[in-house]
Structures are given as structure tokens and as C-alpha cells.
Amino acid sequence: MSISPSTPAALEVENLKKTYPNGVEALKGISLRVEPGDFYALLGPNGAGKSTLIGIISSLVNATSGEASVFGVPIRTRRSEAMQMLGLVPQEINFNMFEQPFQICVNQAGFYGVPRNVAAERAEKYLKQLALWDKAFEIARTLSGGMKRRLLIARAMMNEPKLLILDEPTAGVDIEIRRSMWKFISGINAAGTTVILTTHYLEEAENLCRNIAIIDHGRIIENTAMRTLLGKLDVETFVLDLAAMPAELPTVNGVKLSRNDEHSIEAEMSRTHDLNSLFAALSARGITVTSMRNKSNRLEELFVRLIQTNGKEAA
Amino acid sequence: MNADATLVALGTIVRREVTRILRIWSQTLLPPAITMSLYFIIFGSLIGRRIGEIVPGISYIEYIAPGLIMMSVVQNAYGNITSSFFGAKFQRFVEEMLVSPMPSWTILAGYIAGAVLRGFMVGLIVLGISLFFTKIHLYHPFVTLSTFLLAATIFGLLGFVNAIYARKFDDIALIPTFVLTPLTYLGGVFYNVAQLPTPWKEISLANPILYMVSAFRYGLLGVSDIDLGWAYAVMIAFVLVFGAICLNLLHRGVGLRS
Numbered sequence: 052m053s054i055s056p057s058t059p060a061a062l063e064v065e066n067l068k069k070t071y072p073n074g075v076e077a078l079k080g081i082s083l084r085v086e087p088g089d090f091y092a093l094l095g096p097n098g099a100g101k102s103t104l105i106g107i108i109s110s111l112v113n114a115t116s117g118e119a120s121v122f123g124v125p126i127r128t129r130r131s132e133a134m135q136m137l138g139l140v141p142q143e144i145n146f147n148m149f150e151q152p153f154q155i156c157v158n159q160a161g162f163y164g165v166p167r168n169v170a171a172e173r174a175e176k177y178l179k180q181l182a183l184w185d186k187a188f189e190i191a192r193t194l195s196g197g198m199k200r201r202l203l204i205a206r207a208m209m210n211e212p213k214l215l216i217l218d219e220p221t222a223g224v225d226i227e228i229r230r231s232m233w234k235f236i237s238g239i240n241a242a243g244t245t246v247i248l249t250t251h252y253l254e255e256a257e258n259l260c261r262n263i264a265i266i267d268h269g270r271i272i273e274n275t276a277m278r279t280l281l282g283k284l285d286v287e288t289f290v291l292d293l294a295a296m297p298a299e300l301p302t303v304n305g306v307k308l309s310r311n312d313e314h315s316i317e318a319e320m321s322r323t324h325d326l327n328s329l330f331a332a333l334s335a336r337g338i339t340v341t342s343m344r345n346k347s348n349r350l351e352e353l354f355v356r357l358i359q360t361n362g363k364e365a366a
Numbered sequence: 367m368n369a370d371a372t373l374v375a376l377g378t379i380v381r382r383e384v385t386r387i388l389r390i391w392s393q394t395l396l397p398p399a400i401t402m403s404l405y406f407i408i409f410g411s412l413i414g415r416r417i418g419e420i421v422p423g424i425s426y427i428e429y430i431a432p433g434l435i436m437m438s439v440v441q442n443a444y445g446n447i448t449s450s451f452f453g454a455k456f457q458r459f460v461e462e463m464l465v466s467p468m469p470s471w472t473i474l475a476g477y478i479a480g481a482v483l484r485g486f487m488v489g490l491i492v493l494g495i496s497l498f499f500t501k502i503h504l505y506h507p508f509v510t511l512s513t514f515l516l517a518a519t520i521f522g523l524l525g526f527v528n529a530i531y532a533r534k535f536d537d538i539a540l541i542p543t544f545v546l547t548p549l550t551y552l553g554g555v556f557y558n559v560a561q562l563p564t565p566w567k568e569i570s571l572a573n574p575i576l577y578m579v580s581a582f583r584y585g586l587l588g589v590s591d592i593d594l595g596w597a598y599a600v601m602i603a604f605v606l607v608f609g610a611i612c613l614n615l616l617h618r619g620v621g622l623r624s
Contacts (some may be wrong), residue, residue, distance in 0.1 A: 161378025164371020
């Protein structure tokens, strides 16, 4: 999507601060801009300030100072207009457990002023897309954890928002359902909805998001394109499964080899180091590699480093 | 939000409230029917016969019937909004409304409408029960209906304030037990306040329920312990003051937004 300079940002946050009555400074002056159509990751450790930031954007938390606007509409002064364009998938399950998924979705649309007949059509559409239609008229508390998470997404889609914020939507969900949720969210992003995602599954963020901000201790410590961030990773660690463990590990120039367990070794090397020399050295010693994988995902390595560095600086 | 969209949002809250009342009818509609039947049997038929006429031409059971109807209306209007709104806070699905573009007054109006409708349903049930024990004359329909609406609204608003500040279920039980029930029993439901000695008669005038019961009794029987104009003035003042308080609390997000 091409962005003209006059196009308002899907989300613009300027010097946002939040201090809770108990004195905790959750946000210490956050500024960021999310362009229309973006798939944006908002990452950070627990307690970093992500949920407070989302709370302020969705008007559940009052900011101490600073401004936030959705598609150019300031939340503080034109809340109703801004909320009309926003959909929220909260971290906690927060629907009425005694209502049916269909009722929950239709009511949510009603709160946005969507007429009941249109709301019923949308509820059917999104419950079907999220594989919940066969549970549409069962009591919500009987749904499994994964179904409840998908219901939160269906509910957030009822006003067909221009900006969808998902606060850890896949927490505690098995991989199969997580993948079906990724597919759904990618689909609505491809259709033009701007998506902001917070997650602790960094593989999820790396695969889905184009831009990323990392928050720690109430401050943004990184805000860039995912590709640029991943480009900063200078060292990678691979796990190599061996057919048989040698008595002694060979020395390979530029590679730090260490024994992982009885069947595998770890190889830490610069990202610019070619793998061929490693395999050639291992092969020359008669060591057969049966399979190979990254020790952790690339974003995870970067994330941990950034948080550790920031933690030391904060201390 | 334009007017049509706001109306849809308001209708959604009211529909959800009515659905809730009917879904849990054994908690919302049945208990007042049983309690009020016992009041009519014990205070009306058994004790009432020995008391005779409390006001010339009106038997004791006729006299207490409007008070009992009003008592169940205000208790249920209050109870509906505290349990429903606090339940929404407790399960956090109140956030469905808070993140929506609905203005604050729509949320308040929707819940008050729910409280008034529960009061209306219970009032009709108790009225039906009372017909087994005594005759009800609709002396002044407008006064009866307007008093019902004002009383149910006042207690809906009071219940809303209670639900806003409540942090646990105990907090929504305290006010009905220690404030609402004593005020109701001392609000002229079972006796004529004019017959009380000084200073109890004057102290009773500070009880808002007295004005509601008296005006409602006037609507049904044509007799009242106090001046009807005063009763309306007090009730309208309560609606305006507590309506403003509730809107202010919602606007500031007290108990709802961090």
C-alpha cells in the first residue's frame, strides 16, 4: 500500500505517559506511528507497558499525558469516532460466559450501532471463518480455551474495524489452532485492515509482522522494520544432530562447537560465516550430520539481547 | 455515533438486560412473588383482620398493598442493576461497552431501562398476587405510573452507583441489607406515618421511600400520608441529582477505567 505524506497514520502515539495511582510509571513517554495496512508487532517482556499502551488506545485506561490518534482522530477529544474504527482482542477472556457466541457477537455489533440483521449476517460470517459456527448457540463457558480465543477475534471483527489490535491472541493455544488464527489474521490484513499484534511467540511476530516496536520498562527500545532488525543479528546458533557422537569435537575456524547432548552438538558462528566450511570440516573427521535446526528463532535471540542490554542500562 | 446507531446500541443493552431477567427468572421474578405472597398472608389476612381500618374506609390489607408493590419494585430495580452491572464488571465484559463508540449516557440509560423493566415485571406479578387478597382500585393511573417510573429510576440510579464502587459481591449486598431494607420498612409501607408521635413523624420525612410509597398509594387508593406535590418534587430531585452523579462517574471512568 502506498502512503502519501498527507495520509493519517492508522495509529499515532506521541509522548504517551501513564503513572498509576500507586506510583508505578507504566509508560514513560512513548511515541510511535503505525502506517495504514501495516502488520505491526508490539513486543516486550511481561510488565513492559504493552497492555497499558493498548488500554489507552482502546480507551480502557486514561493516559496521564500525551496524545494518541486512530486514523488522525484523537482518542482523548473524539473518542466515539476513534473507537468506531478500532477492534480489540484483549489478553484476558472478557465475554459473558452465560451467553452464546452468536449472541455475544450480535450484541457487540449492536454496541457499535450495527443493525441487528446486518449483525446476524456478520456473526455467521466470522464465526464460520473462525470454525466456531457449530458452537454458535452453545453457552460460551462450555467452549475450549482455543475456541474462546477465536471467539474474541470474531467479536472484535463485528464492527469491521480499520485497525485491529490483538493482545496475545494465541496465548495457550495449540499450534494447529494458532496456525489457523495466523491464516485468518493474515487474510484480514491482506484485505486492508491494519493489524497490531502483541505476542510472546516471537516466531509468530517474525513470520507475520512487517514492522516492530519493542517496549521495555515503559520505553520503546527498538522501532524499525522487521527485516532491518533481523539484519542486526550477527551471530546464529545451530543444533546439529549427529549419526554418532565423536570422542572429541573438531576445531573449526570461526565456529564455536559444543556438545549439546549424547546425539547433538551446537555450532555458534557469525551470520556471514558460510556453512560449507563447517560441513566440510565435520565430514573430513567422519562426522555425519543427520539433521540441523536453529537453536532459537532469530527474533528471539535479538529480543533477549535487547532486553538484557536495556535491563543493564536501566539498572 | 449518529442517532440511529445510538438507538441500536441502547436497544442492544435493553434486550440483553431483558434476556438476562427472563433467563434467570427463578432468581429475578420468582423470589418476590413468594416473599410478597407471605406478606399478604401474614400481615394482610392474619394480622390485618385484627387491625381493621387504618384509614377510614380502607382495610389494612388494602392499605399495605400499594406499599408492598412499591417495596418489591424498588428492591428489584436496585437488585437488578447491582447484580447485572457488577456482574459485567466482575466478568469484565463491561469492557465490550467501554471500548465501543457508545456515549456514557447510553450505557446508563440501557441499564436503567433494564432496572425499570424488572421493576415493572415484578410489580405486575405482585399486583396479580394482591388481587387474590384484596381489591385494587386504580384511583389515578397517571400518578400510579409516573410514581412507579420515578421510583424504579431512582433505585436504578442508586444501584448503579453501588455497582460502580463495588469491588466484590459483598459490596453489593451491604447497602440493600443495612440501608435499603430499614428504609423500606420505615417508609410507611405497613403503617400511617401521620399517626406516629413526634419526633418519629418528622424523622420519617427524611426517608425518600416514604414519598414514593405515599404517592403510589395515592395513585391506587386516593389517600396519601404526605402532600403529592412534595412527593413529586423529592422524586424528581433524586432523579436529577443521582442521574448527574452516575453520568459523571461514567464519564470519569470511576471503577471502570484505570
